[in-house]
Amino acid sequence: MILRTKLFGHTYEFKNLYDVMAKANEEKSGDKLAGIAANSAEERVAAKVVLSHIKLEDIRNNPAVPYEEDEVTRIIQDGVNEKIYEEIKDFTVSEFREWLLDSNTTSLDIKRVSKGLTSEMIAAVTKIMSNMDLVYAAKKIKVTAHCNTTIGEPGTLSARLQPNHPTDDPDGILASLLEGLTFGIGDAVLGLNPVDDSVESVTKVLKRFDEVKKKHEIPTQICVLAHVTTQMQAIKNGAPADLIFQSIAGSQKGNEAFGFDGSTLEEARQLALKHGTATGPNVMYFETGQGSELSSEAHHGIDQVTMEARCYGFAKKFEPFLVNTVVGFIGPEYLYDAKQVTRAGLEDHFMGKLSGLPMGVDVCYTNHMKADQNDIENLAILLTAAGCTYFMGIPHGDDVMLNYQTTGYHDTASLREMFGLTAIKEFDAWLEKMGYSKNGKLTDIASDASSLL
Missing domain, CATH: 2.30.170.30 (ethanolamine ammonia-lyase heavy chain domain like)
Structure with a gap:
């Protein structure tokens, strides 16, 4: 080199x-x-x-963290399709970028080549791409996954319904949940961040979600985003769960700081396949975010884009239904202002898609960051143009439990209308049946949850 x-x-x-x-x-x-x-x-x-x-070969031969020292490196390296790697290893990073952006290179071409890549190669090409490059290339890549429904189909934009509550009050959660459904939010997942990480609390919320889903025959998935081990115990105790969630990092040390390793996730995946309530086969949900490894002193001196790319290489092994970067959540120590958040959101989405993941983005910022609602609306528009799989949906975009700002129910509805997109097919049909949507647009009774009470 x-x-x-x-x-x-x-x-x-x-x-x-x-x-x-x-x-x-x-x-x-x-x-x-x-x-x-x-x-x-x-x-x-x-x-x-x-x-x-x-050359890509030089990057593969020099992983960010040594193979012998790091489980994430081993999972990434061992997952490479060697035949496809041999075809591309002599590409320079510049040549790889040109190939990705070539108008003759198709989604199928990219998905095939992605099997021969390591995460560090993906990070490298990302660093020499402009924002428009990242939008253009990501738009090409179609990735689908199936839990109870299929996410990522062309012509769709999905949303996680995130009815967080500062005390996990079941009635407060229900009020946000029902309102969000009327706006067409929740086709990706009904997913709550709990205040109380206990098995009892998680079970209570999962049962409430399951009751609503069954009562109204809603074609979607349910999940409570507690620690993976808490969710596992809840399932073992008989709680209904379609997905098992965990925040992940790009190094073994980072994952250990989160309290798990690869074997934990595989045990959770097998548990969900055998005792969960989803059709499958994709039953895992992961969240990431640039800077998380640095915050736990687990970055090994490596930059945050490269560590983020390694999250996606690690996630791929567990065949997730959902992955999203919580792009502006960690704070200005890692992404200082709207310009940096915008760039990171486009990077993360592209790297996730190129890794073969059904990639969403929590387009968000914290109140001590130099960003505002206009900035995240700009990023949401860019990501929709880039073919982002899903966003978050929170009442008025203001999470009263996590104390950060993200996309509200109306934002996804507006983006769908602007770009001619719909929710997941079965969920869109449910919206029409309930009268909340017609021909892909919300009706006058959207926001009125009285029919669901």
Whole structure:
């Protein structure tokens, strides 16, 4: 590998591949916090130039964390289709970018080649792509998965109904749940973040979700986003659950900080397949977010885009129904302002799709970040253009339990109408049957949940 270049009369030389990778990254406050970011715009461009000439083979042979030390690395490397890898290993990162953006390269072409990629290769090409490149390439990639219904079909935009409540009050949860359904939200999943992570509380919410789903014959999935082990115990005790959730990281150390490893997730997946309430085969739900590894001191000196890409390589092994990045949730220490959040959202969505995942985005920000509602609406529009699989749906976009701002019920409805999209087919048919939607548009009784009481 050649790790230097001359730019504007100055020679830039980098220590190793991951020095190049970090400095080629678009500006991120998390990389600055870690002390690995480029020192200037010129150095960032120089790093991109150097990275563009590196071969995919060199990247595979130098994983971000050594194979012997890290379970995530082993899962990524062992999952590579060697025959397809042999076909592409001599591509430079620049050549790979050109191939992805070529108008003759189809979704099927990309999905096939993705089986021969490591996450670090995906991160590398992401770093030399513009925002429009990320939208254009992601739009090409179609990924579907099936739990009770199929997500990711062309012409659809889905939403997770997230009726969080500051005390997990069942009636408060129900009020938000029923209102969201009338707006066409919830075809991806009815999914609550619990305040109380106990088996008893999780079971209570799952049973309420299941009652609503069965009573109104709603074609969707249910999940309570407690710790994976709590959900497993609830299922063992007889609680209904279609999906099992867990937040994941891009390193073994990061996952250990979250309190699990790969064997835990595989045990959970098998439990859901045998004792869960979903049709399957895709019964797992994962969330990620740039900067989580740095926040737990589990980043191994690697930049946050590369670590995020490794989350997706890890997730792929467990054949999830849903994956989403909570892109602006961790805070300004990792993504400082709207520009950085926008870039990260487009990066994460593209990397997830290129990894072969049904990728959604929690388009969000925290109240101490330099961003506002207009900024996340801009990102939601860009991601819809990019073919994003699903967004979040929260009353007025204001999560009163997690204290952050995201997309509201009306946002997904507006994006569907603007882009000529609908909910998942069976869910869209349910909306029409209930009178909440007609010909893909909400009717006058949308927001009126009285018929569901």
